[in-house]
Amino acid sequence: MKRVAVTGIGMVSPLGNIATEVLANATAGRSAICRIDEPWCKRLVSPLAACVNFSGDEHFAAPKLRMLDRVSQFAIVAARQAVGDARFDFENADRQRVGVFVGTGMGGSQTSDDGYHTLYAEQSDRIKPFTILMGMTNAPAAWIGIEYELTGPNLTYSTACSSSAVSIGEAWMRLRNGDLDVAIAGGAEAPLSLGALKAWEVLHTLAREDPFDASKSCKPFSKSRSGMVLGEGATIFVLEDWERAIRRRATIHGELIGYGVTTDTSHITRPSVAGQAAAMRAALQAAGCVPASIDTINAHGTGTQANDSVETAAIKEVFGERAYRIPISATKAIHGHLLGASGALEFALCLLAMQHDILLPTMHLELAAEDCDLDYVPNCARHNVKFDTIMSNSFAFGGTNAVLVARSARSAAVRCGQNN
Amino acid sequence: MTTRERLSKILVKNYKIDPTRLTLDGPLEELGIDSLGMAELLFFIEDEFKVQLPFDPVPLPTLGDAVSYIDGLLTAQHIPETPVIAGIAPPAAPHRPV
Numbered sequence: 168m169k170r171v172a173v174t175g176i177g178m179v180s181p182l183g184n185i186a187t188e189v190l191a192n193a194t195a196g197r198s199a200i201c202r203i204d205e206p207w208c209k210r211l212v213s214p215l216a217a218c219v220n221f222s223g224d225e226h227f228a229a230p231k232l233r234m235l236d237r238v239s240q241f242a243i244v245a246a247r248q249a250v251g252d253a254r255f256d257f258e259n260a261d262r263q264r265v266g267v268f269v270g271t272g273m274g275g276s277q278t279s280d281d282g283y284h285t286l287y288a289e290q291s292d293r294i295k296p297f298t299i300l301m302g303m304t305n306a307p308a309a310w311i312g313i314e315y316e317l318t319g320p321n322l323t324y325s326t327a328c329s330s331s332a333v334s335i336g337e338a339w340m341r342l343r344n345g346d347l348d349v350a351i352a353g354g355a356e357a358p359l360s361l362g363a364l365k366a367w368e369v370l371h372t373l374a375r376e377d378p379f380d381a382s383k384s385c386k387p388f389s390k391s392r393s394g395m396v397l398g399e400g401a402t403i404f405v406l407e408d409w410e411r412a413i414r415r416r417a418t419i420h421g422e423l424i425g426y427g428v429t430t431d432t433s434h435i436t437r438p439s440v441a442g443q444a445a446a447m448r449a450a451l452q453a454a455g456c457v458p459a460s461i462d463t464i465n466a467h468g469t470g471t472q473a474n475d476s477v478e479t480a481a482i483k484e485v486f487g488e489r490a491y492r493i494p495i496s497a498t499k500a501i502h503g504h505l506l507g508a509s510g511a512l513e514f515a516l517c518l519l520a521m522q523h524d525i526l527l528p529t530m531h532l533e534l535a536a537e538d539c540d541l542d543y544v545p546n547c548a549r550h551n552v553k554f555d556t557i558m559s560n561s562f563a564f565g566g567t568n569a570v571l572v573a574r575s576a577r578s579a580a581v582r583c584g585q586n587n
Numbered sequence: 588m589t590t591r592e593r594l595s596k597i598l599v600k601n602y603k604i605d606p607t608r609l610t611l612d613g614p615l616e617e618l619g620i621d622s623l624g625m626a627e628l629l630f631f632i633e634d635e636f637k638v639q640l641p642f643d644p645v646p647l648p649t650l651g652d653a654v655s656y657i658d659g660l661l662t663a664q665h666i667p668e669t670p671v672i673a674g675i676a677p678p679a680a681p682h683r684p685v
Contacts, residue, residue, distance in 0.1 A: 229601070229604070230618070230619030230624050231619065233624070234624075293630060295627065296627045296630065297623070297626075297627060300623075
């Protein structure tokens with residue numbers, strides 16, 4: 168089996184569009200969640216979101232920009248960053264052995280929303296001629312493939328909130344098997360339209376606005392948590408055959424060593440302790456790790472009643488007594504829930520934090536719920552904590568549980584499990 | 588304002604094209620408007636000139652071709668500022684977009 172290095176990270180996120188800025192904001196616990204100011208916001212109960220500071224015309228010529236939904240714009244810009252970060256030159260690569268793997272839950276939903284508005288609200292047939300191209304779920308991946316003329320597999324995964332953890336994991340499997348040399352993998356989401364926000368709202372999953380500070384409305388694991396806040400953005404990685412990365416002296420952010428995916432079948436939305444625990448165990452097994460190897464977990468931690476209790480129970484089931492000694496971070500408190508792009512953003516935060524010896528805080532956690540009694544690193548980052556193996560959890564409506572395990576580049580030469 | 592000026596205004600406003608690049612015989616594809624982009628440009632032409640184009644795509648490889656086609660439509664209808672139905676053939680094109 169091949170080993171897989173993460174050699175490039177690109178991010179367009181509510182916490183910033185440069186990795187160092189994103190890490191600094193996550194470490195400081197600066198929330199990107201705020202009230203959104205759009206004319207249609209008065210139709211929302213809690214007009215909250217975590218928006219990206221991004222202008223497409225800074226990145227694309229106007230004729231091309233007209234063909235790109237916001238989700239594809241995010242994906243392409245994040246991919247450019249990742250390729251630049253990896254200092255990867257496709258001229259020297261067999262492009263058929265480079266794949267693109269992108270997760271997105273809702274694809275070009277804004278384009279669909281605009282089209283419906285034209286068609287039904289305005290009673291006009293003049294929907295944008297590019298509606299299909301912009302709205303189709305595989306557009307972000309396709310545009311990345313076009314950008315770099317990558318002729319290997321170009322695949323899109325849509326498993327709701329675990330989409331990008333799945334895309335990264337599936338890319339890892341192909342690299343591990345030696346089917347590919349390089350993968351551009353991650354996720355993108357741009358769901359901040361009235362249609363998407365209203366649809367999530369009526370599902371009763373969105374947080375109520377904090378009466379004192381809107382930026383604190385998402386409170387994972389808190390007794391007063393009331394739901395999640397939607398965010399937008401993209402995080403893309405360059406994943407690469409380890410030996411190849413070493414040969415070209417690439418900077419390695421970490422080694423992706425495990426991926427587990429399982430499916431809950433009891434209910435379309437209700438998470439299951441058994442399913443989440445099984446995904447964590449599967450990821451550990453794929454990584455060749457024992458539970459004691461995991462130093463920290465980035466929780467799915469949405470801030471919904473159902474998720475946080477179930478995830479806490481699942482972590483206890485897998486890690487036993489040790490669960491109480493594993494620092495757990497739920498960063499959605501400040502970057503919101505990017506749906507299909509969340510897993511990738513959180514995996515990037517894990518790697519960056521590990522590189523800088525930082526345990527990221529779970530913000531807005533003044534009083535934990537009674538059944539949420541683990542160490543969530545509440546409200547304040549911990550510095551100078553060296554750790555070498557991380558787990559990143561992503562769970563989803565539809566039941567797809569996906570878990571990634573990675574270790575630091577510094578420890579990558581040491582077999583996982585032999586450290587402990 | 589002439590047809591060329593009105594069309595140029597659309598291209599500058601919606602496609603951010605440098606006006607100095609807008610020559611009559613320059614291929615629109617070189618300005619970033621390929622056959623796919625043309626599908627949207629035709630919408631803008633319909634709106635600006637209040638004409639209705641045929642359902643099938645019209646090949647207009649250059650700005651000059653587009654100007655001639657629009658002028659032909661307007662002339663054929665004799666009512667340039669009101670909606671008209673396109674009923675004339677497009678100009679001969681050096682190649683058909685795919």
